[in-house]
Amino acid sequence: MTPIQRFAAYGRGEAIDRLPCVPIVGNTAARVIGVKVSEFRGNGRVIADAQIAAYRRFGYDVIRVFTDLYTQAEAMGARVHYPEDETAYLEAPAIESASQIDTLRPADPHKDGNLPHHLEAMERTVQAVGHEAVVTGALTGPFTTASFLLGTETLVRLTLKDPAAVHRLCELALENGLAYAEAILDAGCTPSVTDPMCSSTVISPRQFAEFGLPYLKRLIGYIAGRGRAVTLHICGKTRAIWNAMADTGAACLSIDNAADLSEAKVTVGHRVRLMGNVPPSEIMLQGTPSDVRLAVRHAVLQAHDNPNGYVVASGCSLPVETPFANIDAMLDAVREIGWPVRAEVLA
Amino acid sequence: MSDQPESLFRSLSDAVVGMDEDGTRSLSTNAVERGLDAYTAIDKGLVDGMSRAGALFESEEYFIPELLLCADAMYAGLEVLRPHIKRDTASQRQRVVIGVVEGDTHDIGKNLVKIMLDASGFEVIDLGRDVPAQRFVDEAAARGADVIALSTLMTTTMDAMAEVVRLLKDAGLRERVRVVVGGGPISQNFSDRIGADGYSASAPGAVKLVKQLTGRAA
Numbered sequence: 001m002t003p004i005q006r007f008a009a010y011g012r013g014e015a016i017d018r019l020p021c022v023p024i025v026g027n028t029a030a031r032v033i034g035v036k037v038s039e040f041r042g043n044g045r046v047i048a049d050a051q052i053a054a055y056r057r058f059g060y061d062v063i064r065v066f067t068d069l070y071t072q073a074e075a076m077g078a079r080v081h082y083p084e085d086e087t088a089y090l091e092a093p094a095i096e097s098a099s100q101i102d103t104l105r106p107a108d109p110h111k112d113g114n115l116p117h118h119l120e121a122m123e124r125t126v127q128a129v130g131h132e133a134v135v136t137g138a139l140t141g142p143f144t145t146a147s148f149l150l151g152t153e154t155l156v157r158l159t160l161k162d163p164a165a166v167h168r169l170c171e172l173a174l175e176n177g178l179a180y181a182e183a184i185l186d187a188g189c190t191p192s193v194t195d196p197m198c199s200s201t202v203i204s205p206r207q208f209a210e211f212g213l214p215y216l217k218r219l220i221g222y223i224a225g226r227g228r229a230v231t232l233h234i235c236g237k238t239r240a241i242w243n244a245m246a247d248t249g250a251a252c253l254s255i256d257n258a259a260d261l262s263e264a265k266v267t268v269g270h271r272v273r274l275m276g277n278v279p280p281s282e283i284m285l286q287g288t289p290s291d292v293r294l295a296v297r298h299a300v301l302q303a304h305d306n307p308n309g310y311v312v313a314s315g316c317s318l319p320v321e322t323p324f325a326n327i328d329a330m331l332d333a334v335r336e337i338g339w340p341v342r343a344e345v346l347a
Numbered sequence: 348m349s350d351q352p353e354s355l356f357r358s359l360s361d362a363v364v365g366m367d368e369d370g371t372r373s374l375s376t377n378a379v380e381r382g383l384d385a386y387t388a389i390d391k392g393l394v395d396g397m398s399r400a401g402a403l404f405e406s407e408e409y410f411i412p413e414l415l416l417c418a419d420a421m422y423a424g425l426e427v428l429r430p431h432i433k434r435d436t437a438s439q440r441q442r443v444v445i446g447v448v449e450g451d452t453h454d455i456g457k458n459l460v461k462i463m464l465d466a467s468g469f470e471v472i473d474l475g476r477d478v479p480a481q482r483f484v485d486e487a488a489a490r491g492a493d494v495i496a497l498s499t500l501m502t503t504t505m506d507a508m509a510e511v512v513r514l515l516k517d518a519g520l521r522e523r524v525r526v527v528v529g530g531g532p533i534s535q536n537f538s539d540r541i542g543a544d545g546y547s548a549s550a551p552g553a554v555k556l557v558k559q560l561t562g563r564a565a
Contacts, residue, residue: 081452086503089452152455156412157419160366202455204410236531240407281502281532319502319532 002132003061010309019304019341020061021334022275022313023284023327027067027087027320029054036085037320040067044120051121052128058327063129064192065122066138066317067114072176073140073148075113076104087320093151098158098165104149106176109183119187126188136231137184141195142215145173152197159207166211174215181223190228193220193250194235201236201258208241216248224249231275235316242268257282257315261302274303275311278330285319289329296333297346304341352383356391359424363396364403366416368423371396375427385431390468393424397466401551411455414550418462425465441561444487445496446474448507453500456530459550460496467554469494480510487515487524493561496553497543499530508533509541525560529553 001009001017009016027037029050040047047065055063068088070080077094094104109115122137129135140148146169147155158166184191197203198212220230232245233254245253246268255264255276264274276299278284283295296312303310312334318327337346355378362370371393378388400417403409409417445461447454454476464471472490474482483495495515497508508528515521525544528537538546544560547553 083450083503086450087501089450089501091452153415153458157415159412160416200407200410202411204412207410207412281505282534282536285502285532286537321503 003134004132006061007134016339018334018337018339019300020311021331022060022062022064022311023058023278023322023330024064024066024280024314024317025051025054025058025060025327026064026317028318028322028327030085031320031324032057037067037087038082038084041082041088042114042117044117044124047118047121048124048128051125055129055133057324059331060327061311062134062136062192063125064136064138065118065125065189067118069138069140069144069194069196070148071114071118071138071140072107072173072180073145075107075109075115076145076149076172076176078148085320090148093154094149096151097154098150098162098169101150101165101169101172104169104172106172106179109180115180115183119183122184122187122189130188135189136192137187137189139177139181139184139191139193139219141193141198141212142170142173142177142219143212144195144197145177146170147197149173152202155197156203159203159211163210170211170215174218177215177219178222181219185223185226185228190230191223192231192233193223194233196233196235198234198241199236199256200238200240205240205244209244212241213244213248216245216250220249224251233316239263239267243271246271252311254313255315261299265303265306269303269306269308271308273309273311274306275313276303277315278313280314280316280318280322284314284322284326284330287326289325289332292326292329293333293336296330297337300334300337300341301343301346304343352378352381352387353391355381355383356388356395359388359392360396360399363393363417363420363424364399366413366420368416368420371420371424372427375424379427379431384433385428386433389425389428389432393421393428394466394468397421397463401463401466401554405549405551411459414459414462418466421462421466440468440470441494441563442470442472442490442492443494443496443557444472444474444483444490444492445498446478446483447476447498448504448511449477449479450504450507451499451501452476453530454498456500456550457496457498460498460529460553463550463554464496464557467558469557480507480514483511484514484518484520488518488520492524494525494527494557496557497526497528499533502532505532505537508543512542525557527553527556527560 081091229251232250252273
């Protein structure tokens with residue numbers, strides 16, 4: 001089955017060959033075609049070549065065009081540092097204080113920063129393999145983009161001291177996100193939303209309800225309105241906000257390894273599909289193929305009977321140097337388990 | 348406000364937990380004006396408040412925003428009270444060199460640990476973020492530090508932690524300086540593998556760990 005056939009059959013409750021499986025490959029794709037991570041900067045063709053090659057090499061079900069979380073904030077003025085061969089990181093936010101919020105403008109996704117190159121990568125990937133695989137484009141959530149625009153510590157202090165300023169900034173970040181989402185959809189791709197700063201590891205569930213949820217609802221509502229099923233990933237602890245995450249209109253929640261899949265199934269599995277949560281660092285990067293196998297079996301055992309379906313996945317994007325053997329082991333383990341899943345064999 | 352010192356200390360503690368920076372500052376000034384012992388005001392007021400805030404953080408009633416505002420209040424009070432600490436109570440604090448390892452600029456986790464160590468009476472030497480391995484060792488040697496605390500959120504920079512442990516051995520300081528590690532991709536297994544002395548998943552946990560390792564376990 002192709003990934004698209006597999007998802008379609010799984011969604012209809014028909015027979016499939018194995019559960020869908022998504023080791024979330026980002027910059028690891030550079031290793032597949034032997035380029036440095038920094039070569040992705042400003043080069044949609046190389047990003048696409050790497051993502052297509054990685055998909056063909058490993059045979060997973062969802063391609064996610066992703067290099068780092070900063071592309072939207074960068075296009076609005078944040079400074080990003082690009083190490084030669086590692087994932088980029090935020091060097092400096094776009095502004096230093098709330099008084100400068102009104103100087104910011106939403107980016108033009110076809111002109112500003114690296115956004116046009118990412119859009120090109122998405123288009124090329126869809127053209128090459130979009131008929132068989134699900135191709136998604138990474139879209140950073142408004143609250144997280146706001147944190148990159150103003151600096152996380154400044155932003156989270158303002159959530160308590162000047163909530164109105166935070167809303168103004170989130171509104172701008174949302175406008176920016178909506179324009180980029182539209183461009184991603186026009187490229188034939190499905191935006192996949194990540195909003196790590198909404199994690200309960202950072203802000204309270206109450207603050208998520210105030211500063212995360214309303215903006216995610218509008219962003220995901222727009223994408224869903226264009227007929228696409230959205231996956232929402234929030235890193236770290238999320239147990240207290242699972243229902244709110246489902247309220248965003250997301251069809252699938254991607255669960256970090258800091259949270260528990262069986263609990264997610266019980267709490268919110270009747271509303272959304274789940275994916276996750278094989279530990280990306282401890283297992284996928286540092287473990288052996290047999291560690292990966294065990295972790296996959298454990299995750300499948302927890303979530304295979306989720307009412308709205310389950311996708312075997314890493315708990316977050318894979319570290320760049322994740323051994324290929326471990327990614328292969330994840331797919332192998334899912335093939336071995338097969339479908340329907342026989343829990344008594346796994347236990 | 349009551350005239351009892353204990354009552355003022357309690358108000359100080361409450362002001363820190365209540366994220367009241369101005370209140371903490373004026374209560375601290377009040378303590379100084381009344382000639383109360385500054386060290387006791389810090390310990391029973393500011394530090395007590397910050398440790399209550401840490402407990403609320405651990406029980407998930409407080410989150411990072413609340414903890415940062417409590418810390419702002421604590422530091423406002425410290426600024427007023429510290430110059431008034433008598434020398435004999437000020438000199439024996441254990442030293443921790445802390446920083447985010449080279450290649451990473453995510454420093455909220457490091458800042459939380461620093462705040463909680465500060466509040467627990469350690470002298471914290473903060474090297475900031477994106478810090479080369481050798482600098483941790485050089486600073487620890489120069490300042491006679493008891494502990495090096497390393498943080499990262501990125502898997503790409505985890506190896507820099509192992510490098511610090513190696514360099515510390517090369518410098519002949521491994522026996523004297525404890526190394527603790529933390530951050531998103533770090534685990535107890537990783538800590539064991541690189542030969543660090545301990546790992547903690549949370550800022551309050553990191554303080555307990557450092558206390559244990561320096562023989563100050565409560």
